[in-house]
Amino acid sequence: MLLDDSFGSIVNAVMWGRSLYRNIQRFILFQLTINVAALGIALLGPFIGIEFPLTVIQMLWVNLIMDTFASLALATEPARADVLQDKPRRSTDFIITPAIVQRIGLLGGSFIVLLVGALLVMNSDGDVTATELSMFYAGFVLLQFWNLFNARVLFRDVSIFDGINENQAFLSIAGLILVGTFLIVQFGGEVFRTVPLSVVEWGILLAITSPVLLFGEVMRRVGLKA
Numbered sequence: 001m002l003l004d005d006s007f008g009s010i011v012n013a014v015m016w017g018r019s020l021y022r023n024i025q026r027f028i029l030f031q032l033t034i035n036v037a038a039l040g041i042a043l044l045g046p047f048i049g050i051e052f053p054l055t056v057i058q059m060l061w062v063n064l065i066m067d068t069f070a071s072l073a074l075a076t077e078p079a080r081a082d083v084l085q086d087k088p089r090r091s092t093d094f095i096i097t098p099a100i101v102q103r104i105g106l107l108g109g110s111f112i113v114l115l116v117g118a119l120l121v122m123n124s125d126g127d128v129t130a131t132e133l134s135m136f137y138a139g140f141v142l143l144q145f146w147n148l149f150n151a152r153v154l155f156r157d158v159s160i161f162d163g164i165n166e167n168q169a170f171l172s173i174a175g176l177i178l179v180g181t182f183l184i185v186q187f188g189g190e191v192f193r194t195v196p197l198s199v200v201e202w203g204i205l206l207a208i209t210s211p212v213l214l215f216g217e218v219m220r221r222v223g224l225k226a
Contacts, residue, residue, distance in 0.1 A: 011084070014084065015079050015081060015083055016079045018079075018083040018084070018086060019077075019078070019080060022077075022083065022155055023074050023075050025096070025100060025154065025155075026074045026077070026152065026155075027070060027074045027075070027151070028095065028096060028100070029100050029103060029104060029151050029154055030070050030074065030144075030147060031067070031070065032104050033104050033107045033147060033151075034144050036105075036109075037111035037112055037140070037143070037144075038054070038059065040108070040111075040112035040115070040116070041054070041115045041116065044112070044116055045119060048116065048119045049123045050119055050122070050128055053115075053136060054136075054140065055192070057191060057192055057193070058137050058192055058193065061141070061180070061181075061184060061192075062140070062141065062144070065145075065177055069176065070151075072173055073148060073152075074148075074151060074152060074170075076167055076170055076173075077152060077167060077170065078166060078167060082156070106219070107147060107215075110215065111143055114143070114208075115140060115143075118136055118139065119136070130193070130194075131195055131197065133193060133194075134193075134194040134195050134196075134197055135197060135204075135205060137185065137192075137193075137194060138181060138194075138197065138202075138205055139205050139208065141177075141181045142205055142206065142209040142210075145174070145177055145178060145209075146212035146213050147212055148174060149174070149213060149216070150213065150215075150216030150219075152164075152170065153216075157221070158220070160213060160217070182202075185197060
C-alpha cells in the first residue's frame with residue numbers, strides 16, 4: 001500500500017492481514033488444547049495411582065512440537081481469498097473468540113477423558129509396564145498430531161485434506177513430528193522412559209487416536225467454527 005495506492009494492493013493487504021491473524025488463532029487453539037490435556041492428566045494421574053504419566057523429558061518433546069514445529073506449520077498456511085468475506089472485527093476484540101474457547105474445551109476435555117481412561121486401564125491390575133507407558137506417551141503425541149490437521153482448517157467448513165498439497169511445508173513438518181515421535185519411542189530408552197513398540201501396537205495407537213480427525217470433521221459440519 002505504501003508503494004502502490006491501487007485498489008488491488010489494498011485488497012491484498014487486507015487478505016494477508018486477515019490470514020495472518022487467522023493463523024495466529026489456529027496456533028493458539030492448538031497450543032491451548034495441548035495445555036489443557038497435559039494439565040488434566042498431570043493433575044489426575046497421581047489420583048489414579050500413576051504419579052508421572054509423562055516425564056519431564058517427554059514433555060519437552062511435546063513442548064517442542066507445540067511451540068516450534070506447530071507454529072511453523074500453521075504459520076505457513078497460505079492466504080486465501082475467502083477471508084475477504086469475513087466481517088471487519090473491532091480493534092478491541094479478543095483474539096480468542098468464544099467459538100475457539102468452546103473448541104478448546106470440547107477437544108481438550110475429550111482428550112482428558114480418553115487419556116484418563118487409558119491410565120485407568122493401565123493401572124487396573126496395579127502393575128503399569130514400560131510398554132504401557134510408552135504407548136501412553138505415543139498416544140498422547142498422536143492425539144496432538146491429528147489435532148494439528150484440524151487446527152489447520154479452523155474457520156473453514158472444508159475437509160482437512162482440502163488444499164493440503166498446496167502447503168508442502170506443513171506436510172514436511174507433520175512428517176517430521178511423526179518420524180521424530182517414532183524414533184523417540186523406539187530408541188529413546190531410559191532417557192525418554194520408552195521401550196520399542198511392535199507394529200501391532202503402533203497400529204492400535206493409530207486406530208485409537210485417528211478418530212480425532214473425524215471428530216473435527218463433525219464439529220465443522222455442525223457449524224462449530226470461530
